[in-house]
Amino acid sequence: MLSFSIIIPCYNDEQKLEQLLTQIQYLPRTPREVIVVDGAASQTCQALCQQFGAHWQASEPCRGKQLLAGAAVAQGDVLWFLHADMRLPKDPLTVMALKLDKGAIGGYFKFRFDYPRAWPALILEPAIALRCRYGIPYGDQGLFMIRQAYVEAGGHAAWPLFEEVPLVKNLRRLGNFTALDEPLFVNPRRWQRDGWWRRTWENRKLALAFARGRAPNELAAQYRSQITNFNYENNEA
Known part of the structure; x- marks a missing residue:
């Protein structure tokens, strides 16, 4: 039977992390390990991981580097x-195990907005599914793969943004990287905070800039600036 290592990058998000670790604790099938890579090196996060029996390790706050660090210590298949x-x-x-037993080397879950949902979700979800079919599924769709395939594909890029793009491209060259029918529920807080269409448009602009060769570090700084501006506008409203 295949064993699973769950790897979670975290940065000052202990409340959401606690909810996720609680869900994992009650899954019908138990993972071999849960690895939390903390970009804030927070004692609160470390204590939370101890409470749930998860492995905690500190990292610099860069999602790609956090994911690489977690994968480097993972022992699951x-x-x-x-x-x-x-x-x-x-x-x-x-x-996931059923798909892998049938020959897939990995895959991703269907994107679904969690509650509270709004009507734009009904348009955005099938649009995201179409993008993933012809483009790249991102990390918020629960990417999974055989550990050896991850190694052969070169792992995540050590970037703060779009770190999964070269990984997914290489996995597709190696074998069947498949879409699951099962949904994974994505917190809609960014869309609620920024506006559903505005957040979607800003995400697309970042992706287009990346495709045209802009450096991920520059785009991550641009994204952080957007969040600051959105928060300022909301506070002024």
Whole structure:
């Protein structure tokens, strides 16, 4: 039976992390290990991981480097990368294992906005599915793969943004990197905070700039600036 290592990058998001670790604790199938890579090196996060029996390690705050650090110590046959603010389906480990047993080397979950939902979600979800079919599924879709395939594909790029793009491209060259029908529920807080269409448009602009050769570090700084501006506008409203 395949064993799973769950790897979670975290940065000052202990409340969401606690909710995710609680979900993992009650899954029908138990992972071999849960690895939390903390970009804030927070004692609160470390204590939370001890409470749930998760492995905690500190890292500099760069998501790509955090994911690489977690993968480097993982012992499971399968690596499953999750964001801290995810809500899981009922039995995701079994769903992944069934696909892998049929010859897939990895894959990703269907993107679904969690509650509270708004009507734009009905348009954005199928648009994201179409983008993933012809483009790249991102880390908020629970990317998973056989550990050896991760190594052969070169792992995540050591970038703060778009770190999964070269990994997914290489995995698709290696074998069947498949889309699951099972949804993974994404916290809609960024869309609620910034506006559903505005956040979507800003995300697309970042992706287009990356595709045109802009450096991920520059784009990450631009993204942080957007968040600061959005927060300022909301506070002024």
